[in-house]
Amino acid sequence: MSAGPFDLGPSASLPEGGRLCGRAGDVEVVVLRLEGKLYAVDGLCPHRGGLMGQGDRDGFRLSCPLHAWCFDVRDGTAFFPRGQRLGVHEVFERDGRVLVGPRVAP
Numbered sequence: 660m661s662a663g664p665f666d667l668g669p670s671a672s673l674p675e676g677g678r679l680c681g682r683a684g685d686v687e688v689v690v691l692r693l694e695g696k697l698y699a700v701d702g703l704c705p706h707r708g709g710l711m712g713q714g715d716r717d718g719f720r721l722s723c724p725l726h727a728w729c730f731d732v733r734d735g736t737a738f739f740p741r742g743q744r745l746g747v748h749e750v751f752e753r754d755g756r757v758l759v760g761p762r763v764a765p
Contacts, residue, residue, distance in 0.1 A: 663684060664760045688702045691716070698747075699748035700746065704745075705728075706725070706726055709728075710724065711723060732747075
């Protein structure tokens with residue numbers, strides 16, 4: 660992925676509990692606002708490339724819509740199956756915009 664940060668859109672389009680999907684360079688990402696904080700993870704499941712932005716969310720758990728692989732958006736770790744991981748990205752707001760940076764090392 661290029662350095663970034665990449666503008667995913669206006670902060671106003673991401674209410675509490677909402678999600679915003681887009682591209683950060685050459686990577687699909689999903690940004691969620693949970694408990695007032697932003698979290699950004701890879702937008703494609705590592706299993707078969709399911710669109711994570713279309714998956715169910717329960718608290719901090721985001722599930723792939725294809726096969727129910729489930730990840731913690733705070734750190735990318737999998738609840739199922741254990742040992743798997745989603746990439747986590749830097750994410751912040753500036754001047755009313757949601758900006759996503761590169762992946763953070765696990």
